[in-house]
Amino acid sequence: MTIPSFHLFVQTLILGVLVGGVYALMASGLTLIFGVMRVINVAHGAFLILGAYITYVLFQNFQIDPIASILITIPIFFVIGWLLQRYMLSRIANPEQTSVLVTFALALVMEGLLGIIFQTTARSVTPSYTSAALMFATYRFPVTRLMGFGIALLIILLLYLILQYTNLGRAIRATTQDPRAAQLMGINTSMISAFTFALGVATAAAGGALLSIIYSFNPSSQSDWIARTLSIIVLGGLGSIPGALIAALILGVMEQMTAIVVTLYWSPIVFYFFLFITLIIRPQGLMGEIIREKG
Amino acid sequence: MTKLRIPASVWIAGLLAILVVYPFITNSQYQQHIMVMTLMAAITASSWNIIGGYTGYTSLGHAAFFGLGGYLVAWTHNHYGWHPFISAWFLAILVAVFACAMGWVALRTQGSAFVVVTIAGVFILRLLALNLSDITNGARGLTQPRPGWGGVPWSPELIKIPFHYIMLVLLCLTIFVSWRIRQSKFGMGLIAIREDEGKAESVGIDTMMYKVLAFGISSYFVAVAGGIYSYFFTFIDPSFVFGIFTSVTMVLMAILGGRGTLWGPVLGAFIMQPLSDWIIGEFGGTQIHLTVFGGILLLVMLFMPNGILPTLTEFLDRRTKARKASADSNPA
Numbered sequence: 001m002t003i004p005s006f007h008l009f010v011q012t013l014i015l016g017v018l019v020g021g022v023y024a025l026m027a028s029g030l031t032l033i034f035g036v037m038r039v040i041n042v043a044h045g046a047f048l049i050l051g052a053y054i055t056y057v058l059f060q061n062f063q064i065d066p067i068a069s070i071l072i073t074i075p076i077f078f079v080i081g082w083l084l085q086r087y088m089l090s091r092i093a094n095p096e097q098t099s100v101l102v103t104f105a106l107a108l109v110m111e112g113l114l115g116i117i118f119q120t121t122a123r124s125v126t127p128s129y130t131s132a133a134l135m136f137a138t139y140r141f142p143v144t145r146l147m148g149f150g151i152a153l154l155i156i157l158l159l160y161l162i163l164q165y166t167n168l169g170r171a172i173r174a175t176t177q178d179p180r181a182a183q184l185m186g187i188n189t190s191m192i193s194a195f196t197f198a199l200g201v202a203t204a205a206a207g208g209a210l211l212s213i214i215y216s217f218n219p220s221s222q223s224d225w226i227a228r229t230l231s232i233i234v235l236g237g238l239g240s241i242p243g244a245l246i247a248a249l250i251l252g253v254m255e256q257m258t259a260i261v262v263t264l265y266w267s268p269i270v271f272y273f274f275l276f277i278t279l280i281i282r283p284q285g286l287m288g289e290i291i292r293e294k295g
Numbered sequence: 296m297t298k299l300r301i302p303a304s305v306w307i308a309g310l311l312a313i314l315v316v317y318p319f320i321t322n323s324q325y326q327q328h329i330m331v332m333t334l335m336a337a338i339t340a341s342s343w344n345i346i347g348g349y350t351g352y353t354s355l356g357h358a359a360f361f362g363l364g365g366y367l368v369a370w371t372h373n374h375y376g377w378h379p380f381i382s383a384w385f386l387a388i389l390v391a392v393f394a395c396a397m398g399w400v401a402l403r404t405q406g407s408a409f410v411v412v413t414i415a416g417v418f419i420l421r422l423l424a425l426n427l428s429d430i431t432n433g434a435r436g437l438t439q440p441r442p443g444w445g446g447v448p449w450s451p452e453l454i455k456i457p458f459h460y461i462m463l464v465l466l467c468l469t470i471f472v473s474w475r476i477r478q479s480k481f482g483m484g485l486i487a488i489r490e491d492e493g494k495a496e497s498v499g500i501d502t503m504m505y506k507v508l509a510f511g512i513s514s515y516f517v518a519v520a521g522g523i524y525s526y527f528f529t530f531i532d533p534s535f536v537f538g539i540f541t542s543v544t545m546v547l548m549a550i551l552g553g554r555g556t557l558w559g560p561v562l563g564a565f566i567m568q569p570l571s572d573w574i575i576g577e578f579g580g581t582q583i584h585l586t587v588f589g590g591i592l593l594l595v596m597l598f599m600p601n602g603i604l605p606t607l608t609e610f611l612d613r614r615t616k617a618r619k620a621s622a623d624s625n626p627a
Contacts, residue, residue, distance in 0.1 A: 101592065265425070
């Protein structure tokens with residue numbers, strides 16, 4: 001164990017906040033879907049990795065900038081999400097119990113197929129600015145992370161505006177609060193479910209693109225990412241986007257700190273540790289409703 | 296028309312007899328190996344069924360107990376020379392105690408959240424196994440001496456046979472315990488929790504106690520199997536035993552056969568494990584294996600969520616009922 005100097009401490013804090021923003025984007029779609037549908041989309045990690053691979057292909061074969069490729073991948077993912085909800089998830093009986101296994105199976109299939117297509121070699125997308133960094137008062141701000149943070153905040157803001165100020169957003173929030181009442185008010189809740197799921201999957205397209213420029217990945221990384229994002233949404237409170245934002249920043253910083261103070265290998269444990277502590281002390285998370293639902 | 300009905304006990308005795316003489320039917324090492332793995336799969340699936348089937352709590356964390364059993368056995372074998380065939384049974388008690396502690400936290404949650412917590416449990420243990428390399432030898436895993444007894448290694452031609460019988464004994468024990476639980480008041484309580492936990496609690500069932508106990512029992516047989524597994528392969532590595540995929544296979548087998556039934560998980564294991572070995576033999580890599588397993592799980596969840604046995608029983612019931620109805624309407 002090493003006690004970091006003040007300079008290193010602040011530098012770590014900066015990196016943690018930057019990466020936390022990206023985590024927040026990745027988790028926002030997951031928590032949104034849970035809020036509306038009470039479904040935990042375990043395939044979210046696989047969608048992130050799929051997004052990363054599409055970004056990789058677009059970059060390698062067509063020299064499309066990873067950030068620009070988000071404009072291509074988001075609509076594709078939106079359609080995929082829509083179709084998945086309409087033709088698969090909406091058909092399962094008792095979704096609260098079984099959706100986890102269904103989406104888990106989907107994640108395994110996606111991981112297997114990605115492995116067949118791309119092999120298991122670790123990849124990363126390396127645009128010209130990969131190792132560039134801005135210096136500010138002797139502190140390093142890596143360009144990829146800055147861009148990741150900026151894009152993530154932008155998309156979360158967009159999500160917030162959609163939810164807060166459009167009719168669709170109001171319908172989604174109404175469905176979150178009380179699906180039956182929403183239906184009685186004339187909201188087509190099954191349409192809202194499909195839209196929300198599509199929106200959640202679409203955020204994974206952006207998350208995946210950001211992942212691809214900051215981290216290296218292979219098909220089996222999906223399980224690391226689903227573990228991270230799930231821990232974030234449990235800590236933040238299932239279904240709460242502001243909760244996910246705060247939890248992502250906390251965990252991003254804690255992860256970077258652990259990497260510095262202990263070693264890099266131990267840093268993922270921060271997530272699971274927080275997950276368990278949250279469940280013991282405050283099962284509803286920072287801002288969510290209580291997870292334990294009486295039958 | 297009276298049809299000769301073969302009583303269940305005869306069926307069971309017959310199947311058991313086949314399994315007892317199996318190593319003498321075939322002397323192919325490969326076929327013997329597959330049978331040992333299938334028995335092991337049936338043990339883990341049946342054991343999982345106690346919490347996942349009877350109680351309705353879908354645990355994806357049972358790989359943790361499998362791996363813990365394996366590591367404890369491997370470690371004590373290497374350090375104290377404890378023979379795995381004996382130590383596995385005792386060390387698994389420690390694992391069950393650990394499972395109760397973990398269950399005490401995890402079982403506060405329900406449904407999807409419970410699944411998530413159990414997944415996290417597996418990840419934690421994998422991290423520990425990877426990083427506490429003084430004890431676990433990190434990513435390289437732990438090896439054990441070649442299987443044998445009293446310092447004499449078993450001959451390579453016969454080496455699968457002791458494993459066949461210890462797995463068979465363990466499977467019988469697992470099914471027996473599972474059957475007794477189903478018959479008991481405890482088992483009724485578990486099923487009541489699955490059907491409606493709130494009502495179960497209101498009729499005076501100590502639901503937390505029941506759930507934790509069921510979780511502990513269901514971890515025990517998985518841990519014994521893990522211990523014997525590590526000796527069978529004389530090698531155990533963290534990314535496999537503490538992998539979610541290890542958990543998923545148990546769940547898939549139980550669901551495919553019929554979760555919550557006594558024989559469903561066994562049936563599921565006897566279908567999936569040979570299939571799994573065939574896929575690995577035919578296509579090698581894990582990627583196709585993963586795709587096929589995920590695909591089967593997906594199809595089962597979408598089209599036959601109750602599994603083979605309940606679906607079959609329902610089908611037969613409906614047919615006999617229809618036949619009876621037609622017989623009643625056309626009296627001879």
